[in-house]
Amino acid sequence: MVTSAAPSVAPRASLARRLFATVDIASLVCFRVLFGLLMFIEVWRDLPEIADVYIEPEFHFTFHGLAWVRPLPGDGMYVVFGVLGLAALCVTIGLCYRAAAPVFFLGISYVFLLEQGVYLNHIYLIALISFLMIFVPAHRAGSVDAWLRPRLHDPTAPAWALWLVRAQIGIPYFYAGLAKLNPDWLRGEPMRMWLRERDDLPLVGPLLREWWAPYFFSYGGLVFDLLVVPALLWRRTRAWAFALALCFHLINTAVFSIGIFPWVMMAATTIFFEPDWPRRLRNRAAALVGAPPWPAPLPAAPPARLRRSQRALLTGLGVYVAWQLLFPLRHWLYPGDVAWTEEGHKFAWRMKLRDKDGYVRFYATDPERGETWKIETRGRLTGWQREEMSGRPEMILQFAHYLADDLRRRGHPAIEIRAVALVALNGRAPQMLIDPTVDLARVEPSLRPSPWILHDLAD
Numbered sequence: 429m430v431t432s433a434a435p436s437v438a439p440r441a442s443l444a445r446r447l448f449a450t451v452d453i454a455s456l457v458c459f460r461v462l463f464g465l466l467m468f469i470e471v472w473r474d475l476p477e478i479a480d481v482y483i484e485p486e487f488h489f490t491f492h493g494l495a496w497v498r499p500l501p502g503d504g505m506y507v508v509f510g511v512l513g514l515a516a517l518c519v520t521i522g523l524c525y526r527a528a529a530p531v532f533f534l535g536i537s538y539v540f541l542l543e544q545g546v547y548l549n550h551i552y553l554i555a556l557i558s559f560l561m562i563f564v565p566a567h568r569a570g571s572v573d574a575w576l577r578p579r580l581h582d583p584t585a586p587a588w589a590l591w592l593v594r595a596q597i598g599i600p601y602f603y604a605g606l607a608k609l610n611p612d613w614l615r616g617e618p619m620r621m622w623l624r625e626r627d628d629l630p631l632v633g634p635l636l637r638e639w640w641a642p643y644f645f646s647y648g649g650l651v652f653d654l655l656v657v658p659a660l661l662w663r664r665t666r667a668w669a670f671a672l673a674l675c676f677h678l679i680n681t682a683v684f685s686i687g688i689f690p691w692v693m694m695a696a697t698t699i700f701f702e703p704d705w706p707r708r709l710r711n712r713a714a715a716l717v718g719a720p721p722w723p724a725p726l727p728a729a730p731p732a733r734l735r736r737s738q739r740a741l742l743t744g745l746g747v748y749v750a751w752q753l754l755f756p757l758r759h760w761l762y763p764g765d766v767a768w769t770e771e772g773h774k775f776a777w778r779m780k781l782r783d784k785d786g787y788v789r790f791y792a793t794d795p796e797r798g799e800t801w802k803i804e805t806r807g808r809l810t811g812w813q814r815e816e817m818s819g820r821p822e823m824i825l826q827f828a829h830y831l832a833d834d835l836r837r838r839g840h841p842a843i844e845i846r847a848v849a850l851v852a853l854n855g856r857a858p859q860m861l862i863d864p865t866v867d868l869a870r871v872e873p874s875l876r877p878s879p880w881i882l883h884d885l886a887d
Contacts, residue, residue, distance in 0.1 A: 445730035447591065448738055450584035452704035452725055453569050459593065460566035462695035463557065464520030467532065470554075470688045471513040478505050481546055482539075485810050487830055489544035489823050492873060497541045511535055519561065522571020533558035544823060545816040549779050550689035553600055556752075557696075560596055564589040583725035588745060590703055595749055597696045598657040603756045603777035605653030610781070612767065613650065616642030617854040618783035626683055636683075652676050660700035673697045684780075764883035768853055768861070770820050771877065784819030786851030786858055790828065792835055793844040793867075803831055803845075819851045821862055821881045828868035845869040853885065 482488075482499040490497060499505050512535040518528035537555045540547075566589075567573045568582040612618070620642035627636045635641060652672065659669035674697075677690035698705070704724060711721040731738070759772025766773050767782040790803040805814055809827070817823040828845040835843040845868045849861040859882075866880040 442730075444734060444739075444742055445732075447586070447588040447742065448734065449587050449730040450725075450728040451587050451590055452702075452707060452727065453566070453583055453585040454706040455699055455701060455703045456564060456566040456585050456590060456593070457570040458706045459696070459699050460522065460561070460564075461520055461570070462698070463561070463692070464516050464518075466688060466692055466695060467516035467536075467554065467558075468513055468520065471509055471516055473688070475506075475509060478509060480810070480812075481543060485543075485813060486808055487813075487827065488542060489813070489817070489826055491541055491544055492822070492875065494541055497538065499542055508535060508539065512539070522567040522573050525567035525571060525573050529558070529562045533562060545813050547774055548687075548689075549600070549777060550687065550692060552775060553596075553689075554692065556596055557593070560592055564593060584727055585703075588741070590699070592745060592749075593696075593699050594661075596752070597693075597699060599752050599756075600777045600779075601653050601657050604779050605650055605655075607776070607778045607781055608646070608650040608653065610767070612854045613646055613781060616646050618781075619646045621783055621855055622684070629683070632683070649676075657700075660697065666700065670697060670701070686780075762877050764881070765885050768885045769878070769881050769883065770822060771881070783854055784851050786818045786849060786861070788814075788818045788824055788847055788849040788861075790831060791846050791848070792831065792840070793846065794840045794842065795844065796840075796842050818849065819853075819861065821849075821878060822873070824849060824862060825868055825871060825873060825878075828871075829873075832869035843869060856885075859885070 482505045488499065500508060512532060515528045515532035515535060518524055519532060533555065536551070536558055540551050540555050565582075565585055568580060568585065574581040608614075623636040623641050623645065627633045629636065656669055656673055656676075659665040660673075674694055677694050680686060681690045702708075707722050707724060714721055734742070756776035756778075759766040759776060759778075762769060762771040764771070766776075766778070790805065791800060792803050793800045805827075809817070817827060824847050828847060832843050832845045835845075846864055846866065847862060847868060848864045850858045851861045852858040861882060863880045863882060868880070871878075871880060
């Protein structure tokens with residue numbers, strides 16, 4: 429029995445030990461610089477929107493269980509963004525990195541959780557990468573910290589750090605492709621609708637009107653998302669995959685307004701090259717001008733045995749990666765089409781899959797007085813908040829509770845709140861999203877399936 433078990437155990441142990449071998453740190457340093465610089469640009473671009481998103485709205489849509497996360501009063505949010513910008517610069521140059529990385533993670537997570545109405549997958553990804561950068565020792569070279577403290581300098585990094593970043597970048601690609609395997613996407617929607625709105629673009633506008641354009645973008649995006657990571661990991665196809673990734677994200681930048689996300693992904697894709705690629709590139713440039721080469725480090729071999737701390741680290745990494753792999757699949761636990769119900773949509777890399785157009789009207793009923801009236805949302809919500817809420821049942825429920833609490837304070841203790849939400853999904857005819865007979869003031873927010881959401885989605 430011992431003899432038969434030995435071969436199956438050895439490969440697992442060998443893989444675990446290889447994660448603690450060292451690799452050239454150059455690619456992690458390059459990733460740190462690019463990521464930090466892009467984060468500074470993102471913070472700078474967001475400055476004009478601080479008042480509109482975080483200060484002026486009377487009401488903020490929070491995430492489930494996080495209603496206590498609120499914007500700072502006065503000019504506090506400007507201070508938060510100022511700290512975020514400073515932390516991003518410190519990450520870029522590697523100054524006080526061990527403090528700057530967690531500060532940026534906490535700051536960007538705080539901003540991300542303040543308003544559900546501006547949820548974006550790329551901000552969620554940035555928060556996750558920021559979390560990983562706390563543990564990745566990307567400051568051991570090419571940093572002010574290493575220059576000020578020579579004993580900190582190390583031209584190598586553990587292999588687990590490199591593969592952890594690769595996994596975090598690869599997971600959104602794969603799940604984005606998996607999510608595209610749905611009937612709407614395969615029939616060219618909502619891509620067809622979006623391309624029609626952009627057919628006035630110079631040069632490419634006429635092409636976007638062609639019958640084949642929605643299918644080219646839809647099926648091209650599906651294949652790209654599913655295959656780009658395996659192609660980047662295989663050395664023979666890596667250069668072609670990287671060139672295709674650049675084209676893909678540059679086209680997204682030109683055709684769609686999706687902010688800094690394409691640039692983050694282009695920078696992140698470099699992490700799939702060999703760990704020493706920046707060193708080799710720099711040495712080639714140095715050779716052209718006769719400068720001395722940047723000597724390559726000598727990577728350390730895997731340890732003979734894992735220490736207890738190393739095994740604990742592997743356990744933590746395994747739990748984190750397993751969560752990232754399983755959590756995006758939770759929408760299968762809910763009935764109905766996730767694009768319609770929104771249950772399990774967020775944090776699942778379901779990017780650019782649905783287009784919703786509709787409206788929601790709220791009605792209050794005071795059974796003690798026998799009165800029913802329409803509630804005006806203007807002045808309580810901004811235009812972009814109303815637009816985002818109209819197709820999202822969780823946000824409708826949250827605002828209904830806010831209205832009920834407000835009316836109870838105004839002398840209506842038995843108030844009932846109902847909503848009429850008429851929504852069109854991906855070009856379909858408008859239909860009812862939630863049951864208009866349900867008193868939403870009595871519905872408790874829950875992670876369980878919501879029976880008050882109407883699931884019969886017409887074709």
